[in-house]
Structure formats: C-alpha cells, structure tokens
Amino acid sequence: xxxxxxxxxxxxxxxxxxxxxxxxxxxxxxxxxxxxxxxxxxxxxxxxxxxxxxxxxxxxxxxxxxxxxxxxxxxxxxxxxxxxxxxxxxxxxxxxxxxxxxxxxxxxxxxxxxxxxxxxxxxxxxxxxxxxxxxxxxxxxxxxxxxxxxxxxxxxxxxxxxxxxxxxxxxxxxxxxxxxxxxxxxxxxxxxxxxxxxxxxxxxxxxxxxxxxxxxxxxxxxxxxxxxxxxxxxxxxxxxxxxxxxxxxx
Amino acid sequence: xxxxxxxxxxxxxxxxxxxxxxxxxxxxxxxxxxxxxxxxxxxxxxxxxxxxxxxxxxxxxxxxxxxxxxxxxxxxxxxxxxxxxxxxxxxxxxxxxxxxxxxxxxxxxxxxxxxxxxxxxxxxxxxxxxxxxxxxxxxxxxxxxxxxxxxxxxxxxxxxxxxxxxxxxxxxxxxxxxxxxxxxxxxxxxxxxxxxxxxxxxxxxxxxxxxxxxxxxxxxxxxxxxxxxxxxxxxxxxxxxxxxxxxxxxxxxxxxxxxxxxxxxxxxxxxxxxxxxxxxxxxxxxxxxxxxxxxxxxxxxxxxxxxxxxxxxxxxxxxxxxxxxxxxxxxxxxxxxxxxxxxxxxxxxxxxxxxxxxxxxxxxxxxxxxxxxxxxxxxxxxxxxxxxxxxxxxxxxxxxxxxxxxxxxxxxxxxxxxxxxxxxxxxxxxxxxxxxxxxxxxxxxxxxxxxxxxxxxxxxxxxxxxxxx
Numbered sequence: 001x002x003x004x005x006x007x008x009x010x011x012x013x014x015x016x017x018x019x020x021x022x023x024x025x026x027x028x029x030x031x032x033x034x035x036x037x038x039x040x041x042x043x044x045x046x047x048x049x050x051x052x053x054x055x056x057x058x059x060x061x062x063x064x065x066x067x068x069x070x071x072x073x074x075x076x077x078x079x080x081x082x083x084x085x086x087x088x089x090x091x092x093x094x095x096x097x098x099x100x101x102x103x104x105x106x107x108x109x110x111x112x113x114x115x116x117x118x119x120x121x122x123x124x125x126x127x128x129x130x131x132x133x134x135x136x137x138x139x140x141x142x143x144x145x146x147x148x149x150x151x152x153x154x155x156x157x158x159x160x161x162x163x164x165x166x167x168x169x170x171x172x173x174x175x176x177x178x179x180x181x182x183x184x185x186x187x188x189x190x191x192x193x194x195x196x197x198x199x200x201x202x203x204x205x206x207x208x209x210x211x212x213x214x215x216x217x218x219x220x221x222x223x224x225x226x227x228x229x230x231x232x233x234x235x236x237x238x239x240x241x242x243x244x245x246x247x248x249x250x
Numbered sequence: 251x252x253x254x255x256x257x258x259x260x261x262x263x264x265x266x267x268x269x270x271x272x273x274x275x276x277x278x279x280x281x282x283x284x285x286x287x288x289x290x291x292x293x294x295x296x297x298x299x300x301x302x303x304x305x306x307x308x309x310x311x312x313x314x315x316x317x318x319x320x321x322x323x324x325x326x327x328x329x330x331x332x333x334x335x336x337x338x339x340x341x342x343x344x345x346x347x348x349x350x351x352x353x354x355x356x357x358x359x360x361x362x363x364x365x366x367x368x369x370x371x372x373x374x375x376x377x378x379x380x381x382x383x384x385x386x387x388x389x390x391x392x393x394x395x396x397x398x399x400x401x402x403x404x405x406x407x408x409x410x411x412x413x414x415x416x417x418x419x420x421x422x423x424x425x426x427x428x429x430x431x432x433x434x435x436x437x438x439x440x441x442x443x444x445x446x447x448x449x450x451x452x453x454x455x456x457x458x459x460x461x462x463x464x465x466x467x468x469x470x471x472x473x474x475x476x477x478x479x480x481x482x483x484x485x486x487x488x489x490x491x492x493x494x495x496x497x498x499x500x501x502x503x504x505x506x507x508x509x510x511x512x513x514x515x516x517x518x519x520x521x522x523x524x525x526x527x528x529x530x531x532x533x534x535x536x537x538x539x540x541x542x543x544x545x546x547x548x549x550x551x552x553x554x555x556x557x558x559x560x561x562x563x564x565x566x567x568x569x570x571x572x573x574x575x576x577x578x579x580x581x582x583x584x585x586x587x588x589x590x591x592x593x594x595x596x597x598x599x600x601x602x603x604x605x606x607x608x609x610x611x612x613x614x615x616x617x618x619x620x621x622x623x624x625x626x627x628x629x630x631x632x633x634x635x636x637x638x639x640x641x642x643x644x645x646x647x648x649x650x651x652x653x654x655x656x657x658x659x660x661x662x663x664x665x666x667x668x669x670x671x672x673x674x675x676x677x678x679x680x681x682x683x684x685x686x687x688x689x690x691x692x693x694x695x696x697x698x699x700x701x702x703x704x705x706x707x708x709x710x711x712x713x714x715x716x717x718x719x
Contacts, residue, residue, distance in 0.1 A: 048665050049664075049665070050661050050665075051657065051661065052657075071664070071670065072661060072664040072665050073664045073665075073667050073668060073669050073670060073673075075665075076664070076665055076666055076667035077667050081665075081666075082665050084662065084665075087662070088656070088658045088659050088661075088662040090656075090659045090662065090663070090677070090680060091680060091683075091684075092679070092680025092681065092682075092683035092684065092718065092719050093663075093676055093677070093680045093717055093718065093719065094716070094717050094718070094719050097713070097716045097717035098663065098666070098668065098676070098717040099666070100713060100716070100717075101668060101672075101711065101713035101714050101716070101717055102663075102666040102667040102668050103667075104713055105667045105668065105669070106667045109667075141680075141719055142662075158666065162666065162667070
C-alpha cells in the first residue's frame, strides 16, 4: 500500500527527514514513535502533501503510484487520509456539508454514485455513533468551539465518513483524557479492516494499549532506527529513547 | 466657511488654495442651464438650497487627496470626465428584464420603485399609498406638496457633507420618498432600484438620485436601495440618502451596490435617530470602477441602537472607499459595526470608521470591527478605525485585522479531497458569511450569494455552496 524509500525532506532549509524507509501493507497498523522533533509529524505531513516541505531525495509510492507528484486533494481522492494533530477551526464552513462535498468528490473519483442529502445524513448518524460524537456538534462550523477531545473525535468521525485506504493519524492521542482516548481508540479499532492501512504517529505508548499495532517503528533524528512488534513500544515506555540515540549499528 | 455639522467630519477639511477651476466651471455652467431649463416653479427654500450648494461646490471643488477625508481615494477620474445629465426618456431602453437581473432572483416580494438614470420609471414601478405608507417619486412630491419635504430634504445631510452631496443638492431632480406613518409595521420589504442605462449619447451620463426616508414614531420597515447599471455602461451615480428615524422607530436598511464595472458611484447616507430607535444598515459594495460610500449616523436622543454591517468584495482594478461615522451624542446608546473587505486582483479598498462619543454620552456601548482578506499580492487595503471618547463611563472597543487566506485551513480542506480552487472560494465565502448571514430578506441574501458565486469560480459546485454557513 505505502512504500517510503530513502525519504529526505526539509522545511525552511533545514533537513528533518534524513532517509526514511517504511513499508505498510493493507490491513496493517504501524506505529511510529519518537521524541519531539524527530520528524514524526513531518513524515505525516509529507505523506498528506502539506505545502511547505521540500522533498530532496527519495520517493513515496502509494498503491504503486508516485504519491509525491499528486496534489493533497488528489491524494485524498485516491484514499489517503490525515488525522491532524491540531485540527483547524474554520468558521463559516459547515463541518458536515464540507464533508459531503469531500465524500462525493471521492466517490465520483472512484466511479461510485454520489450520495444525496438523505443518504448522507444517515451515514453521519451511523458514523457519529462510532466515536460517540454529538450529531449537533458535527453540524457546526468545522472544529469551531470544539474542545480538544471533540476535535480529535471529529477527525476520526471524518475518517469514518471518508473511508480511506491509508489513514495517517498524527498524535491523535495527545491531549486526550483516558475516557476520550478509549473512545477515539475504539473508533479507530472499528475502522481497522483488511483493506485499510493505518499509520499511528504517537509520542506515548499509552495509545498502543488500546490500538494494538502490528509493527512499531522508532523515528530518531529523521531516520527509522529500530522496528519491532508491540513489545518495542513497552520497552520504549520503560527505557525512553536514549538507549537508541547512538548511531544505529550497520 | 461652513461650521462643522452635527454629523461631524473626520477632522477639519484642509481647503486647498485656489484650484484650477475648469472642472468646477463646467458644473456651474451646467447648473445655470439646469436652473433656467426647469419649467415648474419651485419653492424658495429648495431654490436656495440648490444655489447654496452650487456656491459651496464652486468654493470647494472636487476633493483632493490632500484632504483627510479623501486621502486614500483620488476622484480625479470623476473630476476630469465631462458627464452630461441623461435626457428625459433616454433610459427607456432599460426594460423589466434589465431590472430583474438585479431584482434579487425575481423572488423579491415587496414594494418596488425603479429609477432609471435618476428619474422615475413608472412602467417599472409600483407606487404605494396603502395604509398611509407612501413610496413614491420625490419629484412628484416636490411638484404637488413640497411642504411635506421641507423639514427633511437637505436637513439630514448637512451642508458640511461633501462636494458630491453639494452637487447632488444642486442638481436634485428625482429619487425616492418613503414615508412610514407612525405605528405602521410594513410587512413587506421596500425596494428602491436605481438603474443606470448605457445612454444614447457619447459622453457618459451623471445622475443625482436623492432618497428621503421618514420612519414615523414606532414604525417598522425594511428598505433596500439597489444601485446597478447595464453591464459595461460608463456613468456616474451620485446618490444621497437621508433617513430620519423618529422615536421608537425600527428600520433595517440595505444598500446593494452592483454598478457596472466601468461606473463611478458616490453614495452619501445620513441617518438621524430619535429616542430609542433602532437602525440596522447592511451595505454591500460589489460593483463599480471607483466607489465611495459614506455613512453618517447620529444619535439625536437617548437609548438608540445602531448596527452597521458592510462587505466590500473587489477584484480587477476596482477601488472602493467606505467612510462611516457613528455619533454618540446622547447617553445610553449602543452601536455595533462590522465591515469586511475581500480584495483580489489589483483592487484597493478603504475603510475609515469613526466612532465619536461626545461629552455627556455616558453609558455608551460601542464596538467596531473591520476585517479584510487580501487574495492577491497586488491588492491593497487601508483600514483606519477611529475612536474618539469625550465622555466617561462608556464601553467602547474596536479592532482591525487584515490577512490572507489561512494556509492551514486551505490545506485542511484539500486534505479531505476538496479541490484547491473550491477550497479557496469556500474560505472566501466563509469569511463573508457572518456579514451575509445577517441579511434577513431571503431574496436579497440570495442575490448577494449569486454575485459571490459568479465571482468565485470554485463555488460553481452546488455542494461547495452548501458548505457555506
């Protein structure tokens, strides 16, 4: 599904990703862990196509296509989704109606019929339950006046509606209390399907108690220095990142 | 020299030294022809008003950017153009269909009176006198019962207003007169349409429409003033509106300016509010090549409420200048002002908003906000909020921001699959939505939304339109 090869990327002239290699297959959940500034969010943003990053070397293939050559909206239509670490408030834009436009753009691209207002609203009802988000909330302006937890739930709600094939969740757990974390993780778990790949970018192991990853990667200073199974996450929790900070042995 | 008016000016006018007067001479000669050409005798007070106005105009001439009130807007293109007044009947080419194009989706249900090139077009108008409500031609009232106008016409707009208001006073011929009798609640909106035709002559035409609105004690009404022109037509609409709200009256006023892209528009609106009256203004400056809009409001008694909302949406090389004055001359009045500007291309916008809290106007509550969105590197906006407080025990605040589309919001929408052009248009519309959302006449709101859609390519998609709140 996703193949990242020797990816180098910089922002404002500073190199942040220094050769990332990552392969994620359909049905897998990968966790990318690392301390602040290691490049986790940059990796998520480069995959989603956020402007402001320069890819200086390497490539990203998504379903065999050159992902980096696509606009952010083309990536979304091809099934890439980014759950934002800091969801943006957009006053004046309706959360559900913008989602309806987005979903129908994606469906049209896939050659599926567009949903009418009725079908869409029943979909909203169904998916709102998934993350226990109030229906009236999702009908408000995008993220405006939402609490931190509501914003994160709205991200997963949007993911549920848009039904992506590759979902990158950027620190979706940060700022959540344990109840909200359970709800968000529960939503993600229900979206775990054999056809979908999920990349969890996280700072803390806590999220991985609720969403059990297939593979855990440690990103340090712009490189993946270690990969393993869920036990690696526990080890990181216990020992921190320091023991990995020496240059990885060849 | 004229004393400062009650409605106030933004600083003392700096009179330039003797100016080259060929421009003003043209209007003086025109005025003489106009005065001798008028067949019907008119009351002495009106004749005096005209003569005083043209005399002031001769003295002041057109404003220059050396004057504080005009420092962001050069009217040289207006001053140097030899306009002519349209001949009676010249605008008969304007048909119902042309008016309908600006008639708010044809869904406008209410009273409608239409003026073409500044003169009543009876065949396009419905003139009303039901229940004492009077919506008619000013020229009619002046010829039949001028005394009804004596205490209002030229009394709300004071002689210190501007050279353009003086020109309007000198050449005043027709316009709308709306009288809402005390206690009447008008259930349908009143639409005053000022259309400009292409004219049949070579020189561009000039019109000086005057609107007088008297909202009687305790009455309630909605009035829409529309200014529009046949597409491509070059002309100058020099409008003056005078509004009196008697005690306890409520008036919702809309001005929708969709002049042609080659037109000049100068509009001066003066509002005087009686005790505990409520005035809401919604001003949309969307058209024209060069447009200037003045709003001068005065609380003439206690307990009034005033809300000024405005949007200017400009592109190409359009220039639109808005000056507002809210005059808290009495205690216990509340004012809210929100003006937003959207500027694309090489357009230039100006917002100068002055709130004056006079001595003794305690318990004044005034908020003013101006927000501008620049969509291009070459667009420019000047925003000057001014708060002058001479009273104590008041609550006042103002703020002004100018920025570009939020790149984070743009990426957020795109990351969900919304194409960039649609995402941009959506964000532009969202920026305007709080001003547009305050429009309470559905047909007017639809008309403004249609204008926005036509100018924002990304909004062609119906689903994107639906996403605007």
